Amino acid sequence: MPCQSNNATPPEPAIAPGVESIDPAQVARTFTIDPRIPALVPGFDAPFFQAGLAGYSDAAMRIIARRHGCPYCVTEALLDRTLLGGGKGFAKANLENLADNVPGGAEDHPLAGQIMGSDPNEMAAAAVKLIEQAKRPAHEYRKIRERGFDAAPEGKAVEPSKSNRSFSTIDVNLACPVKKIKAKARGGHWLREPDGAIDILRAVRHALPLEINTTVKLRRGSDDSPQAAQNFDRIFNAAYDLGYAWTTVHARTVEQKYVGPSRWTFLKDLTARHPDKIIFASGDIWQAEDIFRMIAFTGIHAVAVARGCIGNPWIFQQARQLMTGIKPEPPTIAEQRQVLEDHFRLSVAVNGEALAGRLMRKFGIRFSAHHPTAEAVRVEFIKVNTTDEWLTVLNEHYTA
Ligand SMILES: Cc1cc2nc3c(=O)[nH]c(=O)nc-3n(C[C@H](O)[C@H](O)[C@H](O)COP(=O)(O)O)c2cc1C
Incomplete structure (x- = not known):
């Protein structure tokens, strides 16, 4: 599992001074979603979603989440190489064998397919293959990988038929703290190499038809150095300049992995500096109330629910209950x-x-x-x- 790590860290509160004075029930009752979000992804009608969780967030977990009110899900990070090789990652993404969950089928939609990798062309080819559900012969995807998308105009993405489309969005993972392979960056390690990260974002965006949204998952930095802050800003701004619909910022550093609190103060500062951008966030969401605490404290537009929804799909139902003024009850x-x-x-x-x-x-x-x-x-x-x-x-x- 590419992005798996120590997830046994006990819940601890985020860095968010004064958050205890926020009444999450009140925030939830008065909340209205930014209309740009459902305009980009029809059906995304509430300010939370199921995050990518390697080793967990397969179609089964996603469908259970959706049945409890989760409006949008992200696949686990699928390695570009696995996708191009037609391996397990792709088989998992291609769920035609699951009768009630054909790609683009009613129950597992809208869905973001997340990709992670080391090479811009390979990422572009993997993104195209994912949204097309491998409709073309393998050599065509290899051609995009070998020659680059722009160098192979015959490789232009075919328009996947609307009825058969499984992914509304391709999410690029620049967040996962996996180790480098053969000194090549991937996931969160790209935050130390902003030029390479931006090349990936550009290649993936250019490879896809415009109606497929592209988004990116980031950490707040590779570490807490001033250089890391500069790198973050460059990649963050470039994503929007390239046409990425939103970023999801996990408010821990790559160095932190999953240990220690996430820094919601970083998110608050980020939204203040970028009031017009759609920004989602992740980190330390353990209960439904935390979703609305994070929104009120930071000003972000939607919240990724991650460890807080493993074995707890009720968190989505409870978030919806809070939004309609109902006190959430634990499951019977x-x-x-x-x-x-x-x-x-x-x-x-x-x-x-x-x-x-x-x-x-x-x-x-x-x-x-x-x-x-x-x-x-x-x-x-x-x-x-x-x-x-x-x-x-x-x-x-x-x-x-
Ligand atoms: C076991 C595990 C697997 C993860 N896999 C992914 C992944 O594939 N893609 C991704 O974007 N994030 C992944 N994450 C990160 C989560 O989506 C989330 O950003 C992180 O856990 C912080 O949120 P939390 O503190 O509320 O759990 C993973 C986290 C864990 C613990």
Whole structure:
């Protein structure tokens, strides 16, 4: 999994002095989404979405999130090379085998496909292949990769038929703290090399038809040095100049990985400096209320929900409840069981039973936090491998 890292850091509050004086319920009730967002992505009607989460945010998790009110999802970071090789990453992105989730199908839409890589042409070719769902022979994508998009006009992106389009947006990952491979930057390491980062952003934008949005995920910097701040500003501004619809800024540094608080003060300063730009943000969203705290504190337009939604799709439902003035309630045992059954079934459809068993164990551990005897249930989920074992835990602990 390209972007996976230590996610066991216990929740801790973001750096946001004075945030405790904000009433999130009040913010939610009076909030209206910036109309530019649903204009760019029809259906994106609330100020939150499911972030890319390598090893988690597959179609099964996304569909469960959507059924709980999540208006928009991002795939995990798919490596450009994996996509071009037609490997596992692409098979995962191409969900034609999942009956209720064909590309562009009603349940898994609108969707951003996220790509990450080291070479601008390769990223451009991967972006085209992703939105076209590999409609052309492989050599055509290779040609874009080898000669560059502009050098291969016959490689111009074909217009994917509207009914068959799965991705409204291509999101470029310049945030993931993965290690460099053979001294080549990718993900967040591009924040130290702004010229290369901008070349990638340009190549991807040029390769895609205009009605496919391009967006970029960034960290607040590679580290906290003045040089890192300058690099961030260059890449951030270049993205909008190139026509990127928005940036999502994770308010930790690449050096921090996922450890320590995210700095919401950085986001507040960023929106003050760029009042006209659409800016999304990520970092330290653990409960529905945090979404509205972050919006009120920072002035950003929408919030990426990441670790806070693993095993907790109710966070989206609760955010919608807050927006309609309803006090959010924790899920009942019956509601938990329904989700545990549905998520497992969807995961088997997407991943096959053997992989689903292993993947769902990670989710079960997180789902168990909602149970009155959380520790006992967690221990049971750790042992699960098969559908039968999953159902045994449900029958033992989730009968109302
Ligand atoms: C296990 C794991 C996998 C992640 N994978 C991705 C990814 O593929 N793409 C991405 O943009 N961000 C990825 N992230 C970063 C999250 O989207 C998010 O920005 C980060 O976790 C900060 O938000 P949080 O503190 O609310 O969890 C990942 C984070 C974790 C913990």
